Amino acid sequence: xxxxxxxxxxxxxxxTPADDQGRVDTNTLARLLDRLCEARVDSIGLLGSTGVYAYxxxxxxxxxxxxxxxxxxxxAPLIVGVGALRTDQAQALxxxxxxxxxxxxxxxxxxYTPLTQDEAYEHFRAVASVSDLPLCIYNNPGTTHFTxxxxxxxxxxxxxSIRAVKMPLPVNGDFAGEIAPLRARTRFxxxxxxxxxxxxxxxxxxxxxxxxxxxxxxxxxxxxxxAAQAGDAEEARRIDATLAPLWDAFKVYGSLRVMYALLxxxxxxxxxxxxxxxxxGSDVQRGVAxxxxxxxxx
Amino acid sequence: xxxxxxxxxxxxxxxTPADDQGRVDTNTLARLLDRLCEARVDSIGLLGSTGVYAYxxxxxxxxxxxxxxxxxxxxAPLIVGVGALRTDQAQALxxxxxxxxxxxxxxxxxxYTPLTQDEAYEHFRAVASVSDLPLCIYNNPGTTHFTxxxxxxxxxxxxxSIRAVKMPLPVNGDFAGEIAPLRARTRFxxxxxxxxxxxxxxxxxxxxxxxxxxxxxxxxxxxxxxAAQAGDAEEARRIDATLAPLWDAFKVYGSLRVMYALLxxxxxxxxxxxxxxxxxGSDVQRGVAxxxxxxxxx
Numbered sequence: 333x334x335x336x337x338x339x340x341x342x343x344x345x346x347x348t349p350a351d352d353q354g355r356v357d358t359n360t361l362a363r364l365l366d367r368l369c370e371a372r373v374d375s376i377g378l379l380g381s382t383g384v385y386a387y388x389x390x391x392x393x394x395x396x397x398x399x400x401x402x403x404x405x406x407x408a409p410l411i412v413g414v415g416a417l418r419t420d421q422a423q424a425l426x427x428x429x430x431x432x433x434x435x436x437x438x439x440x441x442x443x444y445t446p447l448t449q450d451e452a453y454e455h456f457r458a459v460a461s462v463s464d465l466p467l468c469i470y471n472n473p474g475t476t477h478f479t480x481x482x483x484x485x486x487x488x489x490x491x492x493s494i495r496a497v498k499m500p501l502p503v504n505g506d507f508a509g510e511i512a513p514l515r516a517r518t519r520f521x522x523x524x525x526x527x528x529x530x531x532x533x534x535x536x537x538x539x540x541x542x543x544x545x546x547x548x549x550x551x552x553x554x555x556x557x558x559a560a561q562a563g564d565a566e567e568a569r570r571i572d573a574t575l576a577p578l579w580d581a582f583k584v585y586g587s588l589r590v591m592y593a594l595l596x597x598x599x600x601x602x603x604x605x606x607x608x609x610x611x612x613g614s615d616v617q618r619g620v621a622x623x624x625x626x627x628x629x630x
Numbered sequence: 631x632x633x634x635x636x637x638x639x640x641x642x643x644x645x646t647p648a649d650d651q652g653r654v655d656t657n658t659l660a661r662l663l664d665r666l667c668e669a670r671v672d673s674i675g676l677l678g679s680t681g682v683y684a685y686x687x688x689x690x691x692x693x694x695x696x697x698x699x700x701x702x703x704x705x706a707p708l709i710v711g712v713g714a715l716r717t718d719q720a721q722a723l724x725x726x727x728x729x730x731x732x733x734x735x736x737x738x739x740x741x742y743t744p745l746t747q748d749e750a751y752e753h754f755r756a757v758a759s760v761s762d763l764p765l766c767i768y769n770n771p772g773t774t775h776f777t778x779x780x781x782x783x784x785x786x787x788x789x790x791s792i793r794a795v796k797m798p799l800p801v802n803g804d805f806a807g808e809i810a811p812l813r814a815r816t817r818f819x820x821x822x823x824x825x826x827x828x829x830x831x832x833x834x835x836x837x838x839x840x841x842x843x844x845x846x847x848x849x850x851x852x853x854x855x856x857a858a859q860a861g862d863a864e865e866a867r868r869i870d871a872t873l874a875p876l877w878d879a880f881k882v883y884g885s886l887r888v889m890y891a892l893l894x895x896x897x898x899x900x901x902x903x904x905x906x907x908x909x910x911g912s913d914v915q916r917g918v919a920x921x922x923x924x925x926x927x928x
Contacts, residue, residue: 354718384743386743417684417904418652418905444685445773447907451908454908458906475742586743606715607717607718607756608716608741608745608756609745
């Protein structure tokens with residue numbers, strides 16, 4: 333797997349099902365991963381925000397990675413989230429992921445005390461220094477509340493193993509106006525997340541889309557990305573429109589809660605989100621079931 | 631210690647000195663706590679944000695509480711921060727704190743996935759259900775990014791053991807206009823944090839101030855609070871003015887980084903903040919030393 337291919341196309345982000353003590357259910361995880369491999373997603377983003385990495389211990393994250401490598405090895409490249417509040421923890425997680433056979437790393441600048449640009453730089457540099465795996469910067473201000481300045485991304489681009497950035501949707505919707513300067517300033521493959529921006533970002537020429545829905549229902553996400561990659565804007569927008577009710581639910585309830593609802597609706601598992609995050613109420617779940625119904629092959 | 635007295639006056643928040651592996655230096659911690667007891671602060675807020683609770687393991691937090699109880703027992707009431715991302719973790723920390731001999735709990739709604747109001751309510755309810763200790767809600771949007779609605783605070787006030795709230799400084803500076811409705815809606819003792827608002831909040835009639843500087847230099851913080859409690863606005867403002875250069879440093883560099891600098895400047899310890907948080911540069915440290923110089927008895 334050349335690093336240059338790792339951060340392109342559709343990266344699918346599955347849940348990490350676990351019990352109420354935070355112990356990962358590796359059987360259900362393998363079931364989710366099998367679906368992604370069979371659909372031929374371009375990569376799997378294990379232990380992303382949707383994979384509730386922040387809520388799992390190092391040991392459980394190690395168990396999840398080992399189970400995922402067993403399941404997907406040779407079928408899809410595996411990108412593993414190694415974000416942690418402490419630099420030494422993130423380094424340990426990066427070592428664990430590499431030792432277990434991951435293909436790449438994804439890391440958000442998780443913080444409690446807000447970090448400076450220099451602190452984030454040193455954090456990434458320290459983690460990149462302990463692993464040879466290609467790393468994608470996980471720029472997710474919705475959860476980390478950290479904002480990467482353009483200069484910081486430029487400095488991080490000088491670190492050999494840092495190869496990609498996963499961006500939040502631009503507030504003004506101007507993907508092209510963001511991608512061009514990012515490419516001018518960095519060597520990074522530029523991807524986005526925030527599923528309702530999947531069509532627009534890929535049509536604007538993004539290299540990758542890091543998709544929550546793709547981790548549960550890979551077919552429509554993959555069809556959308558393939559259409560956009562082929563330059564078929566009409567088809568990409570048509571598929572996007574069929575997903576609009578789900579995007580609406582993502583925006584109102586948070587994509588993570590919707591995914592846990594879908595896990596049950598699709599009969600794939602019974603895991604609940606880690607508390608304090610609560611399952612959606614039954615009325616909302618019925619709405620999610622209606623939104624997803626037209627997407628299912630019967 | 632009646633619960634009603636616990637959340638009043640000056641609560642001093644010390645650092646939790648630790649090595650670069652996150653192992654707490656209980657000797658240096660005891661040295662800091664001794665200073666607070668000798669100054670006769672009204673309470674000690676162990677393992678607050680300044681006590682880097684978010685960066686320490688359960689075991690190290692347990693060690694810190696045990697060392698603190700040994701040091702301060704009978705000399706100052708001990709409030710212990712039990713915030714954690716997972717509800718079960720926060721419950722375990724509350725049980726640990728109570729078993730070790732803490733007098734009260736302080737808890738922030740720490741989150742990665744942003745929490746709903748209901749989720750925060752259930753999180754507090756669950757933690758309050760495992761301990762009889764009085765609990766103070768730690769409303770700290772600067773680190774948690776969670777905003778308590780007025781209705782949520784009202785609901786939390788119905789939980790018997792939740793007795794107080796630690797508020798961020800009001801954006802519009804109108805303490806009185808915030809305290810009155812809070813008192814109308816809740817049974818809580820109302821306190822504030824953000825040290826540059828210490829004089830204004832206490833003069834406006836707040837019940838408590840949760841102070842970062844008070845955890846390192848208790849005398850000026852205590853003198854300010856005592857003046858305000860006595861209604862001596864002129865003296866409170868005079869002391870506040872002597873602290874202005876420190877407040878400026880807090881605003882620019884973050885109070886946590888300034889406190890680690892002060893630890894060294896005062897010759898009290900050599901601990902650095904947990905990485906990724908970096909120590910201040912030597913030029914900034916010299917500025918902090920100048921700001922604190924007039925406050926020291928020589």
